[in-house]
Amino acid sequence: MTGRFLAIFAGILFAVGDIFTATSLAAEPVHLKVGIRGGIGEQMWEVAAKVGKTYGLEIEPVVFAGTLSPNEALNSGELQADAFQHIPFFRDQVRQRGYKLAVVGNTYLSPLAFYSKKYKTLHDLPSGAKVGVPDDPSNESRALIVLRDEGLITLRDGFDAYNETATLADIKDNPRKLQIVEAKSVVLARSYQDLDAAAVISSFGSQVGLNAARDGIAQERENNNPNVNIIAVREQDRNAPWVPLLVKSFQSEEVRKYIETDLKGIIVPAF
Structure with a gap:
């Protein structure tokens, strides 16, 4: 017994012991x-x-x-x-x-925003101005959409921002003959002042003290943003x-x- x-x-x-170990x-x-x-x-x-x-x-x-x-x-x-x-x-x-x-x-x-040391709005850009945009497809598309919404360029008919991205090849009209320069986002954030204007995403802009609401001369819409x-x-x-x-x-x-x-x-x- x-x-x-x-x-x-x-x-x-x-x-x-097993119970205590599991716990x-x-x-x-x-x-x-x-x-x-x-x-x-x-x-x-x-x-x-x-x-x-x-x-x-x-x-x-x-x-x-x-x-x-x-x-x-x-x-x-x-x-x-x-x-x-x-x-x-x-x-x-x-x-x-x-x-x-x-x-x-x-x-x-x-929000992606455009910044400039030379101009107060995108509408102040002269003919032939050099404008920087991110070189990755999605953020380049965002920058081009802002330029479109501000009336500086038009994109091809049927473009759908929710399901596709726009490239420079999708620019239909560029009446001001803007010289659009593609560059890395980290480069644009640190050297936007070398261009007439440049699009910078907040994650990189904040690292150099940029605030879209305070410093941007134009930014993408907040509502219905994909x-x-x-x-x-x-x-x-x-x-x-x-x-x-x-x-x-x-x-x-x-x-x-x-x-x-x-x-x-x-x-x-x-x-």
């Missing part, structure tokens, strides 16, 4: 590396990371500089998520490079239990308040 009792008691101890593992935070751009991206995700702790997440923002792509690192499994791009850019990257990635949530709208920034994960992680918690960490009142107070005029919440 004694031997049988000891065996049962030992079994109970092992079972209790301990469940209580450990889930470590997530999220690829972002520097500047405002770092600040927002610092706030989101604090919120994430309440959901059992340990969010580690990983900053990518220059032309390095968080999407490449995400696709290869070096990151669990990234949050630096808008939907058209994401769509082009997936189509061109075959990434197996999925959109899981919206973050904010980062260029909302998003959170992306690998397709295989789309239904992982930490995904909705990561999205909730960013789409929180704390992050919204930070955007609306500290980043007013630079970006707009999209949640």
Whole structure:
């Protein structure tokens, strides 16, 4: 009887030990590396990371500089998520490079604006003015749409900004004979003053002290804008239990308040 009792008691101890181990593992935070751009991206995700702790997440923002792509690192499994791009850019990257990635949530709208040290509005640009636009397809399209909306150029008939991107080849009329110069966004942000005007996205403009609402001479519309920034994960992680918690960490009142107070005029919440 004694031997049988000891065996049962030992079994109970092992079972209790297993319960404590499982509870301990469940209580450990889930470590997530999220690829972002520097500047405002770092600040927002610092706030989101604090919120994430309440959901059992340990969010580690990983900053990518220059032309390095968080999407490449995400696709290869070096990151669990990234949050630096808008939907058209994401769509082009997936189509061109075959990434197996999925959109899981919206973050904010980062309005593209034109800046100039020489002119106060785009309408002041003289004939033959040199105008810089980003050289990646999605942001170049955004810049061309602003030029169209401001009446400086027209685009081909039937162009649909929600489903396609515009290139220089899509310019139908350019009555002022603008010299449109393509360049990297990081280059335009740091040297826009060398051109008559240049289009700069907020993620790069903020790094050199530019504020679209304060310094821009024209910016894209906020309403019905297809260029909302998003959170992306690998397709295989789309239904992982930490995904909705990561999205909730960013789409929180704390992050919204930070955007609306500290980043007013630079970006707009999209949640």
